[in-house]
Amino acid sequence: MSITIEDFIKKIEDEFDELEPGKLKPESVFREMFDWNSINALVLIAMVKTEYDVTLNADDLVKSKTVKDVFEIIRSRYKG
């Protein structure tokens, strides 16, 4: 089963109430989109683990700027 970035964006929007639906794009930078802090990082890691069974670590998040960056990491580790 393949995964899409559109679906990933939808899941992020479902998780974070403060995000206006439709505003988040693949090229959006996390730090600019909303109050990006360590708690939100954990919420994202939890969502990715639950939805994709993929583990993101602190390094992954430091290296990733955009939604697409994170999605590419998920895709590379996703086992279906």
Next chain:
Amino acid sequence: MANFITSGVKISGLAACVPRKEVSNYDYKWVSAKEREQLVKTIGVEKRRHVEKGTTTSDMCQAAAEALINGMQVDRSQIDLLIFVSQTRDYLIPQTSNILQDKMGLPKTCLSIDVSLGCSGYVYGLAMASGMMNAFNIDKALLLVGDISSLNSAYRDKSTYPLFGDAGTATLLERDKDAPPMHFSLEGDGSGYKAIIIPDGGMRNFLSKKSFDYKKIAPGIYRSPLHVALDGIEVFNFSLREVVPNIKQLLKFSGEELTDFDYVIFHQANKLINDTLRKMLKLPPEKVPLSIGKYGNTSSASIPLTIVSEIQNEVRGRNLKLLLSAFGIGLSWGTASLVLQKPYCPNIVEI
């Protein structure tokens, strides 16, 4: 030997003690009102209890133990084992368990030991107490488990201060040949010892003037090396990696199914971790009681405190099959499967 059984030992009493002083995260002025709300929503801690200066973990454990001893009219001279599981002892030396033995009027023949474990402490403690009782022919044992985290978390560290609460618990174990077996699966990985650590004040980094210097670690996170440092993402990923396989390993060993259990009681790490673990196991919320909203993460005390706080009436009313899952500092983790046969379970004691 990660998996084992202890048989012929029952939990005959279970009590918990918390400080009277309540602290609310809605009053945590170090972070903005918006961040306070986000904290409460995500980590799930609304309130927690803090000891007054001078009160120790052992005071809370003793109060809980006295509630059992008095309520059950236990003959103190018959208690032959006292295990104090905590990472917040009264003094660096001597061991706290001996002080408790004397203060509680237990006999000199009572074998008293301290065990240094945190979040995994209750499950490990049950395994050690029941195992030693069988090995040494001991009929009655007190397992005292708890921690004070309010004193060693820095107020200006938003990654620890809002999370932790203080609590002490007491469990009375008795040998009973008809008691159903307890199954355990215990594991650890010391390579992760830095994930939760107080770097200074022990022997490796002995107390020095520098130990008192605060440093900015990240925005909103200032602390000294005498305060607990918590690597949130590391602990989070560790919990999600190890806990579910450990539970599955135990169930395979004991030949039980997750659906056999009345409740699954997790260490109260934070709500996000606990909810994620619950979803990974496909358990409904009503099977997984949480006390984290009222008491925060109380380290080693969290499992017995959750039992007394959330399911006390059922504990008193009927036999309960419980799966206990504890994980954290060390890193150290474990699962226990047991049946509570209506132990004496008094109301939470306040000190």
